[in-house]
Amino acid sequence: MIGRLAKPNRREFLRASLLGSGTLLVGFDKISEFARDQKDGHDPFRGGKQLGTLEFTGESRTPLDTVIGAGLDARLYSDLSALSPEQLVTPVEKFYTRTCASELLDAGKPWTIKVGGLVQEPVNLALEDLKKSAKPMGLHLMECSGNTRATRFGLLSVGDWTGVPISDLLAARIKPRTDRVMVSGFDQYTMKSATSIPGADWIFTLEELQSAKAFLATEMNEQPLTKDHGAPVRLLVSGWYGCTCIKWVNAITFVDKDSEATSQMQEFAVRTHQQGIPNLAKDYRPAIIDQAAMPIRVEKWRVNGRIKYRVVGILWGGSRPIRVLEIRFNAEENYVRVDSFSQAANDPWSFWSHAWTPKAPDTYMIRLRVTDPVVPTKRLDSGHYDRSVEVIEVEKRIAEKQSAPGERRASGQGPRP
Secondary structure, three states, X not given: OHHHHHHHHHHHHHHHHHHHOOOOOOOHHHOOHHHHHHHOOOOOOOOOEEEEEEOEEOOOOOOOOOOEOOHHHOEEOOOOOOOEOOEOOOOHHHOOEEOOOOOOOOOOOOOEEEEEEOEOOOEEEEHHHHHHHOEEEEEEEEEOOOOOHHHOOOOEEEEEEEEEEHHHHHHHHOOEOOOEEEEEEOOOOOOOOOOOOOOEEEEEEHHHHHHOOOEEEEEEOOEEOOHHHOOOOEEEOOOEOHHHOOOOEEEEEEEOOOOEOOHXXXXXXXXXXXXXXXXXXXXXXXXXXXXEEEEEEEEEEEEXXXXXXXXXXXXXXXXXXXXXXXXXXXXXXXXXXXOEEOOOOOOOOEEEEEEEOOOOOEEEEXXXXXXXXXXXXXXXXXXXXXXXXXXXXXXXXXXXXXOOHHHHHHOOOOOOO
16 A cells, blocks of 8 residues: 555655645644744743743633544534644544544445446445555545524544555546536435535545545545544545534535535534525535634743733644734733744644733733734634633732632733733
């Protein structure tokens, strides 16, 4: 198998492919600005002691890194709080899950993908043939379009993928009579869902699949896909929301340009920022993830006897790296540039950090923005990724006694927007 033969040199493969394309993953080999600042002595927290982290307020207390529910109602929210530039990849067991495998799915039998519809000659693609052609596809991020404060923003993960470019596969084996293709996956369940409807299909143009360098994945993190992550084969559309990355792929069908939108496209139309809920697939815009950013933890430090806070976060999405990221902590403050920030590539995620000295005990709403007018930031601009923290201690010297959170709440103070 090509992918397996390449694995001993996977690190070299990633380095060569990234450098050859003119990009370099932020955090790869610890060369991001975030990591350099700390290594070269520019870290304002050097020599200090981390006292802990502040919990984000107003968010669900749903358990993280744990599967809850089953079938279409199953969820696993990834814990992003411990991410660092040195560890970009999410372990398989902690990779977010939105829908677990059906009890009716029999992945043990020979698996084939039926390619048909408006083609000169239908074919069946055998799983074993795909595996023989599989190769390392690099690190790619996935985000569920339903990733919100209610999910603790845990429907977001990065995997190291192995697979087969779908455009190469179709070009070599198929002669279609149309440029629109529907990718479908097994999606039958024994029980009715309370949160979703069955039907795993998405219609793309061939140009969209080619532009996104979409591929049929057979492995994640150098391991065969697990059932809950789409085994034996799933679609990965880089830079698009996870609802388009069909699991358990069993059919690829070339369809008419006036085909109706699938039930899945309509279900996720609002979350993928469509104009209404179009009836025809051709009226759907690419479900691309806009440039986004958010804090993943707020660290409390003691440095030279003083209390300081460091906000650490991630940046992802979009199609062109940005130069400036700005942050504010309440509506009365002006935005300021994030202290330590660098984005060399949009996929997977980049890291940033910012030293922060709150003026008074309060609950603060952290918001980020990108000022480049040509970079779409719909969710960022709407405050979708805002997160709140409650700060109790802000004295320059550590106080022996501090007010209890309940006392401040009783005074009527609340979150600043």
